[in-house]
Amino acid sequence: PNTYADQIEYFSRHVHNREHVAISLHPHNDRGTAVAATELALMAGADRVEGCLFGHGERTGNVDLVTLGMNLFSQGVDPQIDFSDIDEVRRTVEWCTQMPVAPRHPYAGDLVYTAFSGSHQDAIKKGLEALEVQAEAQGSTIHDIAWEAPYLPIDPHDVGRSYEAVIRVNSQSGKGGVAYLLKSEHSLDLPRRLQMEFSRIVQARTDSEGGEVDADELWRIFNSEFLERTEPYHLVSTTAASGSGAGDTVSATVRVDGKERTIEGEGNGPVSAFVDALGSIGVQVRVLDYAEHAMSAGGDATAAAYVECEIGTGDDSTVMWGVGIDPNIVTASLKAVLTALNRS
Known part of the structure; x- marks a missing residue:
């Protein structure tokens, strides 16, 4: 040349x-x-x-x-x-x-805006998030600012492509790809350690069954693992109250192995009070990490809560993440604790 x-x-x-x-x-x-x-x-x-x-x-x-x-x-x-x-x-x-264009042909192939590798997915996820922050600061969209994203030399939108296929999950994928799809498709912003735990679950599925996991299948796996776990503990109802300088109290009705139990507890927050209440029926839980966020804007927004729990004591203890989704953030948090229990 x-x-x-x-x-x-x-x-x-x-x-x-x-x-x-x-x-x-x-x-x-x-x-x-x-x-x-x-x-x-x-x-x-x-x-x-x-x-x-x-x-x-x-x-x-x-x-x-x-x-x-x-x-x-x-x-x-x-x-x-x-x-x-x-x-x-x-x-x-x-x-x-009458000749096909190769799937990896630059700019036009089916796979050119797609990342399977975990490290590539993580870099793309962080790059797109940085662009969103920059665009929001300028009161614009990421399509209207200077494009700069790892492994994507152009904005796929400029050639009529979408971001839906930018990150795809298979056995090579890591936490970055899984986290990106859950956030972009379902507004779930998983904490880092939960990303790692869930990516191992997804990877085990792709290793055993082969092929890819699309966004819909990813959601089914997440739903089955974290949101549909309602046995043996299921939250029926709850009431939380904040005391004046004396901490919070929680009264909850919990179905345990099909039998409803009413429990009460106190703590320095609703989650702490709920954990105290569980202790009254012999369930030992210690909260290690907690995160929450709204899944959408507005007064009727749904909230997501993530709780990392140590369940049991001593050598018999196990650490599990739980996830709860509910219009009420307190209820979402308590559901997350029970999900962790049900997964243990």
């Missing part, structure tokens, strides 16, 4: 009446360097490029105008080609040529 660019530069400098000459490039891809050679030759002074969409042409093909154009676009240079619906461009070319 550099030798080709040198030739273009030499010709451009020495040809007579340069201003009346259009230097047109017509590279082929016999050595796999057509795009690189074209980019360098354009920098060396060329005026025009002759190529083919997706690199069709003789032998190994002409320079790929899709890759070349989108490379320029990613660096802020308008290629003067409309790729805003790149899937339609691909379908048209595939129909005309």
Whole structure:
């Protein structure tokens, strides 16, 4: 590529009446360097490029105008080609040529905006979150600010793609991909240690069954593991009250192995009081970590609570996470404690 660019530069400098000459490039891809050679030759002074969409042409093909154009676009240079619906461009070319575009073809393949690797997923997740924070600070959207995300040279939205397939989960995936899908699809912002625990559960599923886990299947696994665990402990009703300087009290009706029990406890918060109440029926629980957040804005927002509990004492103790979702944050927290118990 550099030798080709040198030739273009030499010709451009020495040809007579340069201003009346259009230097047109017509590279082929016999050595796999057509795009690189074209980019360098354009920098060396060329005026025009002759190529083919997706690199069709003789032998190994002409320079790929899709890759070349989108490379320029990613660096802020308008290629003067409309790729805003790149899937339609691909379908048209595939129909005309009866040749499929490879799934990993730059910018247009099915998998090019997809990450399976755990470390890549984690980097993309953090990059997209940083863009959201930056966009919110500017009162804009991530589509309207300068794009900068790991492993994504362009905003998939610019070529008509969505973020739904950016992160996909299989046996190679780590906590980052699982956490991203739960947050983007279901507004659940899992604490780091819970991310690690749930990713191991998902990985065990993909190892045993093979293939991928999509967002719907991921939610079914999460729901089954954390939200549908209502036995042997199930919260029927609860009442919490804040005392004046004497801490909080909780009165709850809990179904234990199908039999309802009314328990009461005190503590420095509703969760602490509930744990105290559980002690009255011989259930030993110690809260190690706690997090909560609203899942949406507004007065009728649903809340999610995450509680890490040590259940039991001494050598017989076990550490488990529980999750609770409810319009009432106190109820969500108490449900989370019982979920941890039911998983132990």
